[in-house]
Amino acid sequence: MKVLVNGTPLLAPLTGIGQYIRHLFTAMDRLALVDLCTVYGIRIEDGFQLPAATSAHTAQRLNRLLQRWMPFPRATRHVLQQALFRYRSKAGLKGAIYHEPNYLPMPFDGPLVLTICDMSCFDHPETHPVERVHVMEKRLPAAIERADHILVISEDSKHALQRWFDVPDDKITVTYLAADARFRPRDNAQLQPVLSELGLDPQGYLLCVGTLEPRKNLQTLFTAYAGMPPALRQRFPLVVAGMSGWNTGALMKDAQNLIHQGQLRLLGYVKDEQIPSLYAGAAAFCYPSRYEGFGLPALEAMASGVPVVVANRTSLPEVVGPAGMMVDPDDVDAMRESLLTLLEDGSVASRLANLGLQRAATFSWERCARETVQVYEHIAQVRGLEG
Template identity: 40%
Template sequence: MRVIFNVDAITAPLTGIGRYALELARGLARHREVEALKLYSAYRWVDDPEHALHANATIAAVRRNVPFKSAALEAYTQLRSALFRLHTWRLDGWLLHTPNYVLMPFAGPALTTVHDLSWLNHPETHPIERVRFLDRHLPRSLEKAAVVFTDSQFIADEIETRLGVPRAKLRVVPLGVDATYRPRAADELRATLRKHALEDVPYLLVVATQEPRKNLARLARAYAALPAALRARHPLVVVGARGWLRSELEQALGPLEARGEARRLGYVDEEDLPLLYAGAHAFAFPSLYEGFGLPLLEAMASGVPALTSDRSSMPEVVRDAEGTIALTVDPLDEDALRDGLQRLLEDAPWRARAAERGARHARTYPWTRCVEETVAVYREVLGQGR
């Protein structure tokens, strides 16, 4: 099969969608059934998945520093579509996969991945231009797509109910976790933990962009309500890029940081992140809404007991054949969050069992599974075309 794969999302710092696009591109480049792979980013072809990270740096800087208001975004979209048509008009017998919502115009079979409906469910947590863009362009992409991939059954159900996409067009392919996320011996962790001043510190880890949907302000207030001795033993460590609408988070985290009970590390180097997971005493991810919740899988793979929300896709991700592995709580209830955090930090028998089950469960989600299940759908679509 011959595949055109869009790699716009492969931009540092990698978010969940960027990680998905990068791992899928890498897997497709190695796959025995993909006889030819062409990677397209923004307005040109790129050589390989690693080149995409470098090639996308310029356009990412433009997006960060130039305000993309509606008119400018529409002009950019039209220009990008025209260039893609020009670059692909002679490519017969190819399949297009866009791993980030909106398809580019293409005469052959086209597939898209819709990771969540956050712009519909929580529009207040997105720039208004993004909401308008998806409202305008996603319906046509969903109509054009031969298949719509989703990361979880929860999102597939939402897409069918909210957007009217036929169930027959939907395919659930979960994300994966890299083998670098695993339990580690203390000597493996020492240099990285010392680098971040966390050596011999049993910290409570959070990995999330600092934006409202991640619910970090409520988490910080719930953490602040824990006994002082518990906070002293288990400082709150937040890893992730600064996002938007952070004033509530600043008010909640500021006093904790001033007392040395919380720290923000910001975006950390990719090689440090698996070690920061593995060195944590516990992991919290009380997001209001997720299409999958990749950090949960990374924490479980690292042998770290976790707490998360009792809604959207998160219970699906932390469930094995025996039931729910992580603690799940109402993310809007700060008392429930506080009580959950206390058990997460102190209940030794539960912690040991959750760590063992979580690591075993996460091993069933390698990125190779995501790649194989995606290629199987390509094969299905191309077979239907013949």
């Protein structure tokens, strides 16, 4: 069975969707479950592999040039990508199933599997750029109608999708994500080389990972952290790893005092090979996001043996379960008290770290890959495609 997957998000610094594509199709390729073809920007290649760094850098430079010189770069790129996709996909892909993991599919004359990670553009449009919301409102309904089957990454995402669109249960499958095997506990000797590069000490910082954007709720975290005793803030600086997203002006203003005191460090984009050690070296992990389709960073922290505090909203309780502390994302005091407990009470931190390891082990990319292939097989049977 031939499957065409859009891997274009792999050409940019990896966000949640990029990580989903990377791990799902790496597992699928390793298991040799289907015959994969992958779209990388304007080309289609046999098999699945992460694009070379040079390809990713070239794509990023091209995007910057388009943004600088073209008045409507997003629309222009979209039209160009659609035309090239339609042209290239006609050759040698007859009978293929097209899997679009990033919401909005390209033109394709064949079966479509669509992954919808969350419905935040509809549930909380104020947390996205206006242009993105308009594009989703305009194009997603038709994509959902066109899709043979829709994959979601949590029960919460399924319920959100069905609140907005009349999609029957038998057209939706929940496939949980997982933490990659790279995320595991590490001793100080293993951690030291990477953490030294980042200017950090093992078990000497509080960590948060995610794009700097409104729905990640970092302002509440900064306020909670700023209310902790100064001595504890000096001992455990707050480290945030993630690219700057949009509408970060107010957030950066709130952060300045902590940054000047050396108690808040914004690392920006962290190299992929450094991320596992950054997780494993943290004393505690906080993920105060108001809205998540799954919340993979929390699971990655748990797999790394780090106790977590998460918001008690959307999919996070579903993923973390009883293995972490949960707080209302608007309750500054509760967030502060939870962080204090993890940083000051070693017995609680150790117990939750162990529970987190057990919980993370129940999720598997191999299972996600096999469940996704079962969807392909069902569509192939219904459509009468050759195996």
